[in-house]
Amino acid sequence: MHTDNKLSGWIAFTNYEGVCSFWNLEDTGSLVGHIQTGSGPLVKSPPLSYSICSWMEPGKNFLAIELEHTPKRGTVVGHIVVLDVQGNVIERIVNNKLGTIAGSSFPSTKNKRIVYTYKIYKEIVSPNEKRSEKEILSDVWKEPSSLVVIDYKTRKEEIHINDFSKGGSLYLREFPWSPDEKKFVYTILKNIQVSLKGQPLNSEDDSISTAGSYIFDVEKAKDVKFIPGSVYAVFHPVSNKVAYIKNNEVWIYDLDADSSHILYSSKHKTDIMDIRWSPKGDYIYVRHHVDKSRKSKQLLIKADGGKVMPNITFPVYIHHYTWR
Numbered sequence: 001m002h003t004d005n006k007l008s009g010w011i012a013f014t015n016y017e018g019v020c021s022f023w024n025l026e027d028t029g030s031l032v033g034h035i036q037t038g039s040g041p042l043v044k045s046p047p048l049s050y051s052i053c054s055w056m057e058p059g060k061n062f063l064a065i066e067l068e069h070t071p072k073r074g075t076v077v078g079h080i081v082v083l084d085v086q087g088n089v090i091e092r093i094v095n096n097k098l099g100t101i102a103g104s105s106f107p108s109t110k111n112k113r114i115v116y117t118y119k120i121y122k123e124i125v126s127p128n129e130k131r132s133e134k135e136i137l138s139d140v141w142k143e144p145s146s147l148v149v150i151d152y153k154t155r156k157e158e159i160h161i162n163d164f165s166k167g168g169s170l171y172l173r174e175f176p177w178s179p180d181e182k183k184f185v186y187t188i189l190k191n192i193q194v195s196l197k198g199q200p201l202n203s204e205d206d207s208i209s210t211a212g213s214y215i216f217d218v219e220k221a222k223d224v225k226f227i228p229g230s231v232y233a234v235f236h237p238v239s240n241k242v243a244y245i246k247n248n249e250v251w252i253y254d255l256d257a258d259s260s261h262i263l264y265s266s267k268h269k270t271d272i273m274d275i276r277w278s279p280k281g282d283y284i285y286v287r288h289h290v291d292k293s294r295k296s297k298q299l300l301i302k303a304d305g306g307k308v309m310p311n312i313t314f315p316v317y318i319h320h321y322t323w324r
Helices: 133-142
Strands: 010-014 019-024 030-036 048-057 061-070 074-084 089-094 100-107 113-120 146-151 157-161 169-171 183-189 212-217 222-228 231-235 241-246 249-254 259-265 272-277 283-289 296-302 321-323
Touching (some): 061 089, 061 100, 222 241, 259 296
Antiparallel strands (some): 010 321, 048 061, 061 074, 074 089, 100 113, 113 146, 183 212, 212 222, 231 241, 249 259
16 A cells, blocks of 8 residues: 555455455555455355454454355355454354354454344255245345344343344444444445346335434443434544445534534545545545446545545555454
8 A cells, every 4th residue: 555644553355256465554554464264256165264354453363254155055154253364263252053144243442342243044044945046035135134242251142132124234334333332333224126037126116214324322222323314334443423424425423512514525426335434533434436337436534624635545446344
């Protein structure tokens, strides 16, 4: 990575071939190493593969999803583990039963808590060979996400809510936790539109009034704030603020002042696809598509004032990554 502005932290990302690369941004953006976490989608899957979720100790270890595969049935179970930067499992956090697949998983700021989602796929537990592919895929998309918060040291469940999706699709993005480790933010999107042989599984007119971002208080065990129409909300790493996307703009919500303001408005016609805070909270990374192709524009925006910083070049197209 080249930049005229000093950036902090470590980035790790997994590409489509299942290779995870580490970059130390404080050391002139140097590439530190790789680990093989699995095969890509075009290659026959190994018995196990790993999805990198989030740094626990930047530069040392990750919270990750361990996926078990079979040749005939594909992914059959997903556990939560800790990987070191050599790709070794050094700790098992959650071992799931057949058909239960963990989704997103994030440690809190100082690793006090872990929040994760999971789905139970009945077709994996009791496969019905007479069902059509369309019927099976329809049920897969309709499976609701459940959410769990555990104490990292004791593994005790503090929150366990079945069907946490509120009728839509549940998303947690890095970084969801508040600095005090008491709250996390998540997003509910409209149900995913899937077309098989020209027939949509969900009507495009099927709107969901619960769509938006929520702030959940773990100790109160309930949502304490709803931001309608917002997506991909992420908590500030050191202060009580949340960044989110709404109407193709980056907004900042201040929990203490209970007020929001626009930080950045895109001049492009395509949607903003991703936002992340830098580890110190002084910048927000913004990615949006330049055109209808897979090409994207990446910007670094100063959190105080919204100035777009010049001469920022990220090492690769970064997606499915962790930056702390």
